Amino acid sequence: MLGGAEIDVREMHRNMALTLFDKIWNDHLVAVRPDGRALVYMDRTMLDEVRAPHVFARIEQRGLAVRRPDLTFVVQDHSVATAPGRTETTRADSAEIILATRASSHRHGVRLFDLHDPEQGISHVIAPELGMVLPGGTHACADSHAATVGALGALAFGCGSTELEHILTTQTMALARPATMRLMLHGRLDPVVTAKDVILHVIGRLGVDGAAGHAVELAGPALTAIPVEGRFTLCNMCTELGARTALAAPDDAVFEWLHGRPMVPAGAAWDVALAGWRGLRSDDEARFDTEIDIDCTGLEPQVTWGTDPSQTIGISEAVPDLAAAPPGREAAWRRALAYAALPSGKPITGTPITRAFIGSCTNARLSDLQAAAAVIRGRKVAEGVQAVVVPGSMTVRRQAEALGLDQTFKAAGFEWHESGCAMCAGGSGARANPGERIMSTTNRNFEGRQGRDVRTHLASPAMVVAAAIAGRIVDVRHLVAGEA
């Protein structure tokens, strides 16, 4: 049935300009079902301990099997404790799923990145770090920030439990084709301004549904100037634009970053693969359903003031008032302003904080920890602030230790943890107390996400360290300039 359709598609492509998304989608299109859904092949699947035991149990109940255990990976990240010396039972309420995940992964012959595995970490950090996800490949991950790995020129989709059963048993996803958006990042970033600031600004401009239903391709001179690890941050937070997925054309920086990683083809196979990957870019005449242009020149470090990532301002700006709410968002803004408990019209700098959190799939790669440590320069965390660093993976942790970053953090008064999601979503029991205010490198500042009545301010690692040292929200550029 597909044979005919497939030849037509290939014929058509010779005459048609395609986007990067189209190229990977078409390459992985297996068939179109009678209900109109496209069956898209998933080259790699990853699931975490929150889903794994349930999904494996459902597959067993139905007498089905995991089709490709060799392409399937499980990680313990969401609910594991991260304080040094952790064990399976450190958190009593997650011990059951951790143990069930171990047992079910073994039953199905699937590679598990278990609690004490040297490669354990947050799924979206370890997948690229191991070279599990490749340019031009597809990736399904049981978490909404799957698009992180799109920075390598891969096509990734988050999925729920029911979709996971489908993926594990058929190795495909049954998808409706998303619309395409190109998000062009123009201009040049100032020093200390990072990918995190860019994406917070973009979300502030476009709103939390600004890319709803779209596959977003990030492009433009500001994008290519951002190192690969920063591009992960950008793709990661496209989820907060409502995007279905995000990706960027792989360039030499990506190929260099990938070369030699454990799961990446080596030797002659690398050369063959690389030759193909060089074609992974949108054709010049390719048309996108939506085109957005953002100028990054002169952008300040950003910080969120409210309860969704679009409620973002430059660090020198004042907390807005209700009149500034985008049309139709007045009620949400009223609620956010009340929850934030910050006076409208007053600068956000000077707001006292009680915690600083550096971690998550957004901002806990080696370069993030380096940028954070660089701000410390012998200074100490302010009294009354609890500051924690949770590396994105155990590999990142070892690399950071090899550079002595752990010593820098510890000397300044930061706790230095093992890897996991930790306080990003409070899943590992890491939650703040009611009324606390956190500067956090994570991706969601939703009401109650880091604890009941806890206010979360999202920012870059450098901004979080600056706030930890000052005990209040400050402009990291002043701190850096003051020392220079």
Place this chain on the structure above:
Amino acid sequence: MLPFTTLTGIAIPLLIDDINTDQITPAQARRSLHPDYHAAWFSRWRLDEAGNEIADCVLNAPQYRGAPILVTGRNFGCGSAREGAAWAMVARGIRCIVARSFSDFYRANCVQNGILPVTLDQVDMAALERAVTEASGTHPVTVDLEGQAVISPDGERFSFTMDPAERMMLLEGLDDIGLTMKHMSDITGWEQRTAEEQPWLQAIPKV
């Protein structure tokens, strides 16, 4: 999954609008590793705090025990998209829900789990509600998916429409996975071709 062709059985009149998934299966049912969906089904309505059945709850009425059809109100299955709310219906043996309308998610979850979601036009729906209430479990309802009709306890016949792909899935007993499994040779073919053209996508070095 059981194919759905024709079903004759008692229909429970649960004539309430906006029944949400939390009412169908409370969130606690999801937390356990081995949730008991049979027990969770409408547990907050059926059971008091001590876990005893509430006698005047229609869902506990003797004539409706084991009834395979539910007749209900507007926006059925609203709230969160949790699929457990469909699994609880399966656990209770409900095979068909006739509602004034469904939430989109719940409707899709029904089809995925072999439950036939039916909506009738307003006048027919009102007549069916009346007939089911009056019959009070003494006369059955027949639902014929092939003929796309509901025959009420008093013998009146109401036709309904259905998306052709959903109808095919229910008639053949295919869920989402079953529908895809029909393309297994396409999937295998894709894997073989890719193993030759882009071998690194099909084989991963062990780490």
